[in-house]
Amino acid sequence: MGSQQLTREQLDSLAAEFRYVVTDAICRSGVGHIGGVMSLVEIVITLYYRIMKVKPEDPHWPERDRLVLSKGHAGPVVYTALAYKGFFPKDWLTTINKNGTRLPSHMDQILTPGVEITAGSLGQGLSCACGLALAAKHDSRKHRVFCIIGDGESDEGQIWEAGLFAGHNRLDNLIVICDYNKMQIDGRTDEIIDLEPLADKWRAFGWETFEMNGHDWDAIYDTIQKADAVSGRPSMIVTHTIKGKGNRETEGLVDCHNVKIPDETTYQRLMCGLECKFDLPY
Amino acid sequence: MGNYHELEMRVVYAQTLNELIARNPDVFCLEADLGKADASIPVVSQRHPRNFINCGVQEANMIGVGAGLAREGKIPFCSTFTAFATRRCYDQITISVAYANNNVKIVGTSPGITQGPNGGTHMCFQDHAIMRAMPNMHIYSPADAIELRAVMYHMADSRQPTYMQLVRPKMPKLFEEGDPFDPHQAKRLHDGRDVTLVATGFMTSFALEVARQLEKENIAVDLLHYPSIKPFDARTLVDSARRTGAVVTVENQNILGGLGSAVCEVLSEHHPVRVKRLGVPDRFGEVADQDYLFNKHGFGPDHIARACRELSNSKS
Numbered sequence: 224m225g226s227q228q229l230t231r232e233q234l235d236s237l238a239a240e241f242r243y244v245v246t247d248a249i250c251r252s253g254v255g256h257i258g259g260v261m262s263l264v265e266i267v268i269t270l271y272y273r274i275m276k277v278k279p280e281d282p283h284w285p286e287r288d289r290l291v292l293s294k295g296h297a298g299p300v301v302y303t304a305l306a307y308k309g310f311f312p313k314d315w316l317t318t319i320n321k322n323g324t325r326l327p328s329h330m331d332q333i334l335t336p337g338v339e340i341t342a343g344s345l346g347q348g349l350s351c352a353c354g355l356a357l358a359a360k361h362d363s364r365k366h367r368v369f370c371i372i373g374d375g376e377s378d379e380g381q382i383w384e385a386g387l388f389a390g391h392n393r394l395d396n397l398i399v400i401c402d403y404n405k406m407q408i409d410g411r412t413d414e415i416i417d418l419e420p421l422a423d424k425w426r427a428f429g430w431e432t433f434e435m436n437g438h439d440w441d442a443i444y445d446t447i448q449k450a451d452a453v454s455g456r457p458s459m460i461v462t463h464t465i466k467g468k469g470n471r472e473t474e475g476l477v478d479c480h481n482v483k484i485p486d487e488t489t490y491q492r493l494m495c496g497l498e499c500k501f502d503l504p505y
Numbered sequence: 506m507g508n509y510h511e512l513e514m515r516v517v518y519a520q521t522l523n524e525l526i527a528r529n530p531d532v533f534c535l536e537a538d539l540g541k542a543d544a545s546i547p548v549v550s551q552r553h554p555r556n557f558i559n560c561g562v563q564e565a566n567m568i569g570v571g572a573g574l575a576r577e578g579k580i581p582f583c584s585t586f587t588a589f590a591t592r593r594c595y596d597q598i599t600i601s602v603a604y605a606n607n608n609v610k611i612v613g614t615s616p617g618i619t620q621g622p623n624g625g626t627h628m629c630f631q632d633h634a635i636m637r638a639m640p641n642m643h644i645y646s647p648a649d650a651i652e653l654r655a656v657m658y659h660m661a662d663s664r665q666p667t668y669m670q671l672v673r674p675k676m677p678k679l680f681e682e683g684d685p686f687d688p689h690q691a692k693r694l695h696d697g698r699d700v701t702l703v704a705t706g707f708m709t710s711f712a713l714e715v716a717r718q719l720e721k722e723n724i725a726v727d728l729l730h731y732p733s734i735k736p737f738d739a740r741t742l743v744d745s746a747r748r749t750g751a752v753v754t755v756e757n758q759n760i761l762g763g764l765g766s767a768v769c770e771v772l773s774e775h776h777p778v779r780v781k782r783l784g785v786p787d788r789f790g791e792v793a794d795q796d797y798l799f800n801k802h803g804f805g806p807d808h809i810a811r812a813c814r815e816l817s818n819s820k821s
Contacts, residue, residue: 332576332605340576341605344596350566351601354573354581361555361579381597384566391561 229272234440237272237307238264239499242469244316245303246493247503250484252320255328256296257493258479259373262404262437262464263300269443270369271304274451279309282336288366289355291340293348294373294402295329296481302326302335306504310337314505346379348372349399353389356397356457367451370399375407378416383428389457390429397457398450399430402437404466408480425459437464472496509650510678515614517650518657518671519548522582525661526553532661533581535571538562542673543584543614565594571609572601580608580661586620587613587670588629591636602666603641609667610660616646616670617757618798619707620790628790634762636668637735643667643688644734646706649679652732655686670706677710679730688733691741697725700817701745701752702809705731705764708755715809724817734764739771746772751816752780755809760784779819781812 229237241264249255271277275288292301299319306313311325318324325334329343339355342348352370359366372382389397403421405412412418425432431453435446443462450458466480467473472493473482484490494500509517522545525532534557540546550557560567564585571581584590590613591598602609613632615621620628636644643665647653653671660667679694694709695702695716704712709730716726727745731738746752752772754765765782772778783804790798799805 340573341600344600346565347569347572347597347601350569350597351573351576353566354570354575355577356573357558357570358574358577358579362577381565381569384563385569388560388563388566388570392558 231440234268237268239469239497240501241268241300241303243497243499243501244503245299246470246497248303248316248319249299250490250493251317253485254481254483255299255320256480257470257473257482258406258466258476259294259297259402259404260300261468261470261473262402262466263297263371264469265438265440265443266371266400266402266462267300267304269440269447271308273444274447275369276366277308277337279337282310286364286366289339289368291342291348291352291355291368291370292330293342293352293370294345294376295342295348297371298326298328298330301330301338305335305337317505345373345376346381349382349385352397352399353385353392353394356389356394357392359396360394366396368397370397372399372401374401374403374405374412374418377401377418377421386425386428386430393455394457395454398447398460399457400460400462402464403461404464406466406477406480410477422461425461429456430459431456433458433460435460435462437462438468469498470496509654510676512650513544513673513675514650514653514671515542515544515673516548517653518612519544521654521657522549523552525657526556529580529661530556531579532556533558533574533579535560535567535581535583537564537567537585537589539585539614545584564589565597568594568597568609568611569601572605572607575607575609580610582610582612584612584614584671586627586629587616587632588627590614591632591668592629595635599639603639606641606666608664611668612671613668614671615673616707617785618790618795619672619674619757621794622792624792625790630759630785630790631762632668632670633734633756633758633764634766637762637767641666643736645688645732646670646734647732648706648709648730649676651678651680651682651684652686655684656732659686659688672707679710679713686732688736689738691738692730692732693728693741694730695726695728697727698748699725700813701727701729701742701749702813703729703731703742703752703754703764703768705734705756707757708804711806712755712809715806715813719810719813722814724813726813731764734767737767737771739775742768742771743775746776746778750778750820752778753783753809753812753816754780755783755804758784759787761787779816781816783808783812
């Protein structure tokens with residue numbers, strides 16, 4: 224449990240390894256949401272290795288911090304973190320999206336140890352995170368609720384219902400990270416449904432609002448610490464990221480949302496597009 | 506102990522919530538700006554303000570907040586009009602509640618024609634049908650204030666996603682305090698061998714009226730009340746159909762997908778007999794009173810009696 228002191232070099236190496244492993248794991252199922260997984264690697268590592276209190280040997284430890292991945296299609300990056308932290312064996316990662324798996328493409332609180340809330344039908348996870356935060360407030364418990372939403376997901380009306388609700392109920396134990404990679408399935412967010420001015424919208428909803436670079440270790444850590452110190456209102460961290468980050472074949476490309484890997488050639492091309500090569504842990 | 510049948514059902518709902526919260530502080534009352542209509546304002550909001558959460562006009566968010574609370578061991582009762590409690594947030598209920606198996610209690614108020622003056626936009630005839638098609642969802646429809654209380658105690662004590670219809674006005678007394686509620690058990694309210702009559706919720710008291718009236722015509726109605734549409738007590742129905750050979754169903758719902766459909770599904774597989782389904786024949790609602798809608802759609806006491814006579818006679 225608890226946070227670990229990792230050097231920047233160790234963090235960089237861990238991020239590269241996560242990207243290598245999660246890409247391999249997704250490729251094994253033939254198709255997957257590589258773009259929105261890669262944009263979250265540094266954020267998820269920071270949460271699980273530097274911020275959140277969790278006990279892998281006791282996933283239901285009452286005092287644990289909660290993470291809700293409302294953009295549930297990025298499940299594989301959280302699965303990678305959970306496996307590396309020891310919630311389940313790393314070889315489970317080879318079963319992502321396979322028949323009978325406990326690691327489905329979208330987050331499932333029943334199947335996967337360490338997953339707090341089932342999510343995938345967009346917009347719903349943030350409401351559930353509000354319920355988790357409200358329960359903690361009601362019981363005067365000190366753990367924090369983190370929630371990651373997508374920018375495309377922010378088109379959903381329910382996100383803004385939850386925004387009003389959390390602001391009104393002063394859920395200052397709720398810290399939300401919006402993965403603002405500025406791309407959704409059909410194109411750039413400013414072409415499909417423009418979210419701007421996104422940070423101002425959350426400010427107007429009564430949230431303490433921050434912006435950060437979602438691939439900068441110090442920025443992520445420092446901003447989350449600032450959000451954690453906020454009192455009397457929920458925190459929104461509008462996080463600027465790059466979809467498909469860390470792979471030449473996907474980085475910054477609109478079409479990397481859900482990538483098909485039909486054959487060995489595509490697999491090799493994707494794996495060669497990554498920055499470093501690692502031994503697979505399974 | 507009280508004369509609950511002398512109270513509006515919504516007041517019994519709110520008072521019972523107070524009892525449940527006093528007994529178990531994990532019980533919560535969630536509203537979507539209809540707390541005054543449900544009587545939880547002021548009954549619950551004043552007695553247990555910390556367990557009362559008004560989400561505003563946010564039915565989808567209310568279901569999600571309820572799911573999050575349930576994940577932390579709370580037992581949220583989330584209430585609004587049937588239309589908004591089910592069809593408006595159907596995907597939220599499907600994923601955040603039923604699929605995720607979060608222990609949320611959803612309460613749909615003013616079912617079917619009891620919506621009255623709010624008319625077609627608010628009058629929901631499909632909640633039983635759409636909720637019945639959802640795995641891992643129980644569906645209850647209590648018929649009087651005593652049964653409402655028994656159902657609510659069961660809901661608070663069970664770890665089961667549940668939808669309950671709540672008729673808001675007073676309802677005639679049908680049951681005695683202490684009568685058990687078991688979702689797997691239908692209740693026989695009138696014994697007979699000529700025709701089986703199956704009812705639930707708002708329609709059960711009308712069905713009992715008809716059964717008593719037909720007794721005078723020497724037609725013996727076997728009246729089965731189903732406080733639970735899902736799970737559905739198939740055995741009691743099949744046993745009755747074996748005795749009577751004919752079945753009439755009546756519901757304050759579209760005849761597609763609800764109680765009548767459940768009866769037909771069971772009988773067609775286990776003991777096919779003639780069935781007449783009464784209810785709303787696949788139409789939308791409108792601003793109108795009870796008698797107008799009973800007559801228009803053909804499921805008031807006169808229509809129930811006529812159908813029972815016809816099916817009873819058609820056997821001989």
